[in-house]
Amino acid sequence: AQSVSQHNHHVILSEAASLELGCNYSYGGTVNLFWYVQYPGQHLQLLLKYFSGDPLVKGIKGFEAEFIKSKFSFNLRKPSVQWSDTAEYFCAVRFLGSGKSTFGDGTTLTVKP
Amino acid sequence: SQTIHQWPATLVQPVGSPLSLECTVEGTSNPNLYWYRQAAGRGLQLLFYSVGIGQISSEVPQNLSASRPQDRQFILSSKKLLLSDSGFYLCAWATGASQPQHFGDGTRLSIL
Numbered sequence: 001a002q003s004v005s006q007h008n009h010h011v012i013l014s015e016a017a018s019l020e021l022g023c024n025y026s027y028g029g030t031v032n033l034f035w036y037v038q039y040p041g042q043h044l045q046l047l048l049k050y051f052s053g054d055p056l057v058k059g060i061k062g063f064e065a066e067f068i069k070s071k072f073s074f075n076l077r078k079p080s081v082q083w084s085d086t087a088e089y090f091c092a093v094r095f096l097g098s099g100k101s102t103f104g105d106g107t108t109l110t111v112k113p
Numbered sequence: 114s115q116t117i118h119q120w121p122a123t124l125v126q127p128v129g130s131p132l133s134l135e136c137t138v139e140g141t142s143n144p145n146l147y148w149y150r151q152a153a154g155r156g157l158q159l160l161f162y163s164v165g166i167g168q169i170s171s172e173v174p175q176n177l178s179a180s181r182p183q184d185r186q187f188i189l190s191s192k193k194l195l196l197s198d199s200g201f202y203l204c205a206w207a208t209g210a211s212q213p214q215h216f217g218d219g220t221r222l223s224i225l
Contacts, residue, residue: 006156032211044203044216051211090156092214099145099164099210100172105156 002027004093006104013081014112021076021107023091030096033074035065036103039087047089050074061085083113115140119204119217127225132177132191134220136204139185144206146187147214148179151201160202163187164210199224 007022025031033050048059055067065076074091088108094101119136126132138144148160159172161179169179176195180188187204201221205214 034213036214036216043218044205044214046213046215049213094211099170100147100159100162101210101214103149103157103159 002093002095002098002102004091004102004104006089006091006107008107009105010108010110012110012112015083016080017111019076019078019081019085019109021089021091021109023074023076023104025072025074025093025102027093027095028072032094032101033065033067034092034094034101035059035063035074035076036090036092037087038090044090047076081109081111083111085109086111115206115215117204117206117215117217119220121220122218123221123223125223125225126194128196129193132189132194132198132222134189134202134204134222136187136189136217137185138187138206141185141206141208143184144208145210145212146181147205147207148187148189149203149205151203151219157203160189194224196224198222 003026005024035047036044037047038044048057050057050067058064063078067074088106090106091104092101116139145164147162149157151157163169163181177191201219203219204217207214
C-alpha cells in the first residue's frame with residue numbers, strides 16, 4: 001500500500017537553529033509532493049509543493065524542500081528557525097493516477113525563544 | 114477568490130444520534146472535495162473524496178457516509194454516532210487531484 005512516513009513526531013529547537021524534517025514515501029513512480037503547515041489555532045495551509053523540474057523547491061517563510069527520487073524523500077529544511085515557526089508540519093504525496101493525496105502523521109515543531 | 118466554509122465549528126452529540134456536517138466551497142467550479150479526520154499524533158486520515166457530483170470514494174469503512182448533492186457542497190453524515198466518532202473533522206478542496214488542497218477550519222465533534 002502507498003504510504004508516507006514522517007520520521008520525527010516532535011522536534012524541539014532553539015531559535016536560529018537549523019531545521020530538517022524527514023518525509024519518505026513508499027511508491028517508486030511519479031508523484032506530486034507537498035508540505036503543509038498548521039500554526040496554532042489556524043487551518044492547514046500549503047507551505048510548498050513539487051510537481052516537476054528543479055528538485056529543490058522554495059516555499060513561503062524561508063522554507064525549502066528537496067526531492068531525492070532515489071531515496072523517495074522530500075525533506076523540509078529551514079536554515080534558521082524562528083519562534084513563529086512553532087506549528088505542526090505535514091508531508092503529503094499524491095501518487096500518479098490517484099484521486100487523492102496521502103498524508104504523513106505530522107511533525108510537531110516547537111521553537112524555544 | 115475561493116473560500117471554503119465548514120460548519121458547525123463545534124458539535125456535541127449523544128451516542129446513537131445522527132450527524133450532518135456541511136462543507137461548501139465558493140469561487141470555483143467542479144472542485145475535488147475531501148473529508149478528513151485529524152487525530153493528535155496520527156495525522157490526517159482521509160475518509161471520503163469526490164471528483165464530481167454524486168461521485169464519492171470511501172477510503173475507510175466505518176460508521177460514516179458522504180454525499181455531494183451539489184457541485185460545491187460536500188456533506189458528512191452518520192445515522193447513529195458511536196463514541197469512536199469523536200474527533201476533529203476537516204473538509205478540503207482542490208482544483209484537481211494533483212493540486213494543493215485548501216482546508217476549512219474544521220469541526221470538533223464530541224460524542225457523549
